[in-house]
Amino acid sequence: MRMASIAALGLAIATQAQEIYLTTTGYTTRPQCTKSTASPSYHFQPFSYSLKETVRYATSIPSPTTTKTYAPVYEDAAKHLRTTVSTSSWGNWLPGQTVISATDSSNPYGQAAWSSMWLNAGLQNYTTTGIFSTTVSPTPVPTSELVLPPRDYFGPTDCYNFPDDFIFGVAGSAAQIEGAVALEGRSPSLLEKFASASCPKDYVTDENYFYYKQDIERLAAMGVEYYSFSIPWTRILPFVLPGTPVNKQAIDHYNDLIDTVLDAGMQPVVTMLHFDSPLVFVASDNIDRVPIWVTFNEPLLYAFNFQGVDNVIHAHAQVYRFYHEELKATGKMSLKLNDNFGVPKNPKNNSDIDAANRFNEMQLAFFADPIFLGKQYPDSILHTLPGARQLNKTELKFIGQTADFFAIDPYTATVVSPADEGITACAANKSSSNSLFPYCVNQETKNVYGWNIGYRSESYVYITPTYFREYLSYLWNTFRHPILVSEFGFPLWKESEKELSDQRYDSTRSTYYLSYMSEILRAIHEDGVHVMGALAWSFIDNWEFGQPSQFGIQGVDPKSQERFYKKSFFDLVDFVKARQR
Template identity: 80%
Template sequence: MRTTLLPVLCLAVAAEAQELHLTTTGYTARPQCSKSFASPSYYFQPFSYSLSETVRYATSIPSPTVTRTYAPAYKDAAKHLTTNVSTTTWGSWLPGKTAIHATDTHDPYGQAAWSSMWLEADLQNYTTTGMFSTTVSPTPVPTSELVLPPRDYFGPTDCYDFPRDFVFGVAGSAAQIEGAIAMEGRSPSLLEKLISGDKPKDYVTNENYFLYKQDIERIAAMGVEYYSFTIPWTRILPFVLPGTPVNKQAIDHYNDLINTVLDAGMQPVVTMLHFDSPLMFVASDNITRHPDIGYNNAGYQNETFVDAFVNYGKILVSNFADRVPIWVTFNEPLLYSFNFQGVDNVVHAHAQVYRFYHEELKATGKMGIKFNDNFGVPKNPKNSKDVQAANRFNEMQLGFFANPIFLGKQYPDSILKTLPGARSLNKTELEYIGHTADFFGIDPYTATVVSPAHEGISACAANSSTTNSLFPYCVNQETKDVYGWNIGYRSESYVYITPTYFREYLSYLWNTFRHPILVSEFGFPVWDEAEKELSDQLFDSPRSTYYLSFMSEILRAIYEDGVHVMGALAWSFVDNWEFGDYSAQFGLQVVNRTTQDRFYKKSFFDLVDFVKARQH
């Protein structure tokens, strides 16, 4: 029997106060054995090669036998729209190759006006869109690509099954895979200006805009049930604001994408905004980055943002909600809006879209919002100041949005007393915003160890004018526990393998915000994977360990902790553009950047095999 090396945290949540109370317990290094053996005996016997591989194949999703509907079709849903829904097309723009000298200068939404947005974006080195310019027809995935890889020696030993309605799928985002940025009417977004210097841009990425049929074919061939993707605001509404024309090419494209998902036997999950805010909302020279929070001044605080987003959201659900069972309004909005006005705008905009979806369209699908938050755990769970710091960190990351949306409660005191310009929501606002989500989306990639700022939380929070990098959280974040151990196995990026903390997190979320939890992203970029030979990239056992341990803890949270986990979506279904970086590979498939060929990784097979073995 060995003693505990790393404390396993046991959670008890005071939901009303949103406080985290932690205790420690130990674990046994070896399970109890049911039989004992006498001393071994040694002997010779004829030798033969006895090990042979049992060939197993991934099982494709079967063709659908029925297609459910969740809302009125567009011709009926459009009756609920109060702004102009006229459609038009603009074509594509390439420097020196397209009609940048259009003559329709009298039309505020014509070709000249559309092209001028790209001229004003002043992109550097943008000269091509890659290999494709039209949609590529899919080809069946060869059986030879669907052979399951050798198993890892150690694996999960649970005895639980996933609930029948558990949502299992893979995810991606348009900005990180589509490319084709100035084609078929799309206008500039924040992300075209975010990455400077010689880092990879989003101009090409995975060319999924033209290869989506093949990508869907490959996902379905693996047996995945849900495909989560995003729709770019600037493709649907190139001029962004209410009353401006809708891009017919974009509507047709995503109609076909959704139908392709359904025809493949899968279900679509659609996110409305995933970091790609329209560039018109933000001065491109005024984008700042906080070392812990992320990018600020990304447009969410713009005075026209709420009305514009609500109009965009209404157009999306009116066109597509009849076939989409799950909607997400915002992806990780804290990373791009950690100022009071930005978050306040997100909260109000989300609530309006939710009420339009359920109350006006009478839609029966689910709509939620998803957040980022590396779960804050106290450095020393026996130290009350560390526990207080962890509570504050989690509250500021989540309660800022979730208090009003999920509980109908006021913004946390930590926000109101810390952020400049903060104000309380009035009673009417709380009643309107409250309970406007059907699930709590969370992207819980890893955990972070938290302790108070050196000068104390109160002293740090009292002075917002300082250059203190810990403001506004006013806590230290690190990756080592109180004994000096890393909290888990390290990845290429900030992610550590922290499955036991993940289970605690699920309990915290369920007991605090009291809504079904959708694990809307989770994934692991293996250290230095991009530098390895292809065969070594494909045999990605650390990623398998990450996924299987996290999925095991989801099952334990469901059955042992009573937590309603609605589903899990792996990030990402393919290596993609990580905002100026291709080296941090989160994907379940490798991409050849020259040919755009995809190759399944071992972790993809292991994850799907794990789930399929535990379904009724």
């Protein structure tokens, strides 16, 4: 054979080894893992049409008879706070309301003071009311909504099971689903102030603040085991600082939310800060029944300068030690990091490899080296970022080993190569206007042969399952902690412009989820990587910071707030359930 033919054959074999991932659904048993060698036997037989559709019934986990606790109850935990707090309730900031309507102007934490925060935020003319004004009582999900979609022809062919303790669930965040931003005592956050004036705001979104019981009912009907959500700082402490009054309505609300999750047979995963920093410028709440806590969500996106990251790392360590050492709590705690995994444009080119290592180091090791390994900040940080300094021995001891697992939001990958003038020259000129500073690498979405790195979405996400598996190996072998895939998801191209039936039939999103879950199984069983769980983003289409991207495995009609399941939800659940022992 000619060399070109041999190369083509090798490429074909490699492609077969990696598999082509397409989706399937409706498995009640495992797919066959062996090929039939029998010769065909041709014959005639009576023909009749058969009904291919089946009905999927609710498979929620039975409500528990007892509730496991991981920490002291709120009243006991509050005794550990270094300041005394009182409980208060405030009203609502409605369109047209002004601070003049409150008469308690002498009270620094009264209704007038709370209203003035909204007035000073310059948001007094927005529409804040939705369909609901009180908590909606849940109703059972009709069986008609639980009918399986038609099966796709191809699907994963793995023969692996998930470990018994594997965490499977879905995720959302308060700012993106709750709405009710100025109701029941919540004060302004940065998102209301700085979201682009031309973009839709988060004032109503999915009205989950009042509709959470029905949302949880819908998740339970699909057999979801874990529900990840966030608690807004500005609901718990409207005046933000320690020693200011706690909002009793908020405490009661999130207590009931956690109880509703537990009563449905699910487990809560709680994030304490998910982009919604208080506008005034840490939280206090319901710690006893929550097994998994996250302190910060993706701090890289809002704290990428040396002082910002340094503050996040110290704050995280303080909360972690308070939780485990003062409260003697037994749940697990970490922070969520994000990084579109940097892969070298040419894996045989040392310069590209160095660029990928630098890219991942600056986005991950900046946080992870001190927290997970007790190591100094990376040289790439110390030699590049203005104001960078080394952590001293006391700081390293305090910060080190202050995470119980490695939470990562690994949506996709990015192709990396050095800056055109070289990394060293780019990094040395700290006052440079070079758009590549401080990473000093090129980031793109095409590989060395000019192909897109994967199938494109509406946003930055490309379907990159094999790189995802490599990413998991990188994280496990570098930072040496169990990995929680705390978010991953895929927004279809212009999904919002499609008819409802086409939005529901989101096979490309299924391809994303099933290929990534397949690679998790391969990472666990073939690479020895401890992946402790995966949480799909998002359990419903939500407010993506004013962007049109829809990540949800459920859709929502914003006018009626009616929800509908998408095909990918069924596919993802069936994939996991068929691979549980």
